[in-house]
Amino acid sequence: MAWHPVDASTAAITDIAELESLAEAFPNSSSVRLRLLNALVEAEDASQALIVAEALDRDGYAFSPGARSLLESLAPAGEAPGWISGNVGRAAAIASSEHVATIPSEAQLPEGLAMMGDGIFAVTALISREVWFGADDDWTSVPVPGVGNISGIDSSSNDIVVASADLGMTDPSSEPFSGLIAIQDSNHPIAAPSPDGAQISDIAFFRDQVLYASDPIGGGVYRSDSVGGPIMQLVPPGLLRSPQGIAPSEDGSRLYVSDYRYGLAIVDTASGAVSRLAADEPMLLDGIDGLWLHQGELIAVQNGLSPRRIITLALSDDGNRITSLRVLEQANPEWTEPLGGDIHESTLYYIGNGSWDLFEEGGTLRQGAQLRATHIRRLDLSGNPTN
Numbered sequence: 001m002a003w004h005p006v007d008a009s010t011a012a013i014t015d016i017a018e019l020e021s022l023a024e025a026f027p028n029s030s031s032v033r034l035r036l037l038n039a040l041v042e043a044e045d046a047s048q049a050l051i052v053a054e055a056l057d058r059d060g061y062a063f064s065p066g067a068r069s070l071l072e073s074l075a076p077a078g079e080a081p082g083w084i085s086g087n088v089g090r091a092a093a094i095a096s097s098e099h100v101a102t103i104p105s106e107a108q109l110p111e112g113l114a115m116m117g118d119g120i121f122a123v124t125a126l127i128s129r130e131v132w133f134g135a136d137d138d139w140t141s142v143p144v145p146g147v148g149n150i151s152g153i154d155s156s157s158n159d160i161v162v163a164s165a166d167l168g169m170t171d172p173s174s175e176p177f178s179g180l181i182a183i184q185d186s187n188h189p190i191a192a193p194s195p196d197g198a199q200i201s202d203i204a205f206f207r208d209q210v211l212y213a214s215d216p217i218g219g220g221v222y223r224s225d226s227v228g229g230p231i232m233q234l235v236p237p238g239l240l241r242s243p244q245g246i247a248p249s250e251d252g253s254r255l256y257v258s259d260y261r262y263g264l265a266i267v268d269t270a271s272g273a274v275s276r277l278a279a280d281e282p283m284l285l286d287g288i289d290g291l292w293l294h295q296g297e298l299i300a301v302q303n304g305l306s307p308r309r310i311i312t313l314a315l316s317d318d319g320n321r322i323t324s325l326r327v328l329e330q331a332n333p334e335w336t337e338p339l340g341g342d343i344h345e346s347t348l349y350y351i352g353n354g355s356w357d358l359f360e361e362g363g364t365l366r367q368g369a370q371l372r373a374t375h376i377r378r379l380d381l382s383g384n385p386t387n
Contacts, residue, residue, distance in 0.1 A: 030061050031262070062090035095334070108126070124150045126149045149166065154342075159208075161180055179191055180213065201244070233272075245257070260289070303354075329379060
């Protein structure tokens with residue numbers, strides 16, 4: 001399916017007709033349809049607003065109590081449709097994972113996680129600019145000199161690579177390094193700068209050498225053919241708005257990329273051409289942060305949707321369509337915000353209580369907030385998940 005180019009100006013669209021066209025271009029985006037819903041409410045088009053809202057409910061969106069009250073007020077007195085009161089069930093908790101390790105609170109804003117071959121976790125601390133290594137409750141920090149906010153992390157058989165950028169959590173007067181850093185030897189890290197203006201965050205290895213990276217601020221997708229080698233532009237800014245999770249296909253011919261507010265894209269790794277990953281049935285695919293390919297299915301941490309959830313997306317034989325969606329975990333009461341993770345031996349290990357809520361822009365702790373320990377959770381992918 002064709003991908004409709006999006007950029008910062010797309011987020012400024014408020015005209016109902018234009019929003020309807022955008023919703024047709026991105027039928028799996030709750031973000032776009034919520035913008036359309038708000039525009040219809042403001043235009044006092046109650047009947048059409050309820051149609052849009054009911055479709056969101058059908059596809060699994062959970063409205064807040066205040067939003068449900070507003071939707072009930074749009075219906076004639078005493079005639080509120082039953083799906084509105086029933087929508088509360090969309091946020092029902094499905095707690096399928098278990099807590100397996102605790103990162104100390106000194107690690108400020110853990111963001112990315114890689115599972116090492118020896119059972120040790122490697123976790124980036126975005127604000128304290130360290131990589132923490134450990135398991136259970138035994139952890140050691142390794143500072144990474146000269147970096148900005150370090151977020152994405154991935155490992156190969158020989159290397160650990162982290163992404164460094166200015167993600168709004170550094171001193172505004174500083175000029176943080178943006179690029180990839182290999183830290184197999186913490187005393188002699190190998191740094192490769194990003195192309196001018198790019199702020200790389202999520203990264204993914206294809207096999208042991210090729211690295212792919214996304215820029216959630218500028219919108220580009222990048223590639224490096226060797227650890228420490230030059231970073232080249234694969235997808236220019238202006239097509240994707242906020243690319244985040246990246247999952248290379250098994251043969252390396254394509255990338256599955258989450259655009260946080262618009263859904264899932266397919267990127268041809270040879271040409272950089274972008275297309276939309278379409279779905280055979282209605283489903284919501286925006287708000288995806290972490291993304292991995294596992295045994296022919298995509299595993300996604302969907303922390304930008306209501307309710308937050310972790311899902312499995314079955315792919316067609318040619319990999320060009322999603323044939324079904326299954327919810328693995330949802331609205332776990334022990335979560336704050338599920339974040340980065342890694343798959344090891346048919347198990348997803350992920351950060352369960354992200355701490356973005358504790359910090360202000362610039363990386364300072366919010367007034368009255370206290371640092372907290374971060375939990376790593378384990379989710380078995382080998383069983384038959386919730387349908």
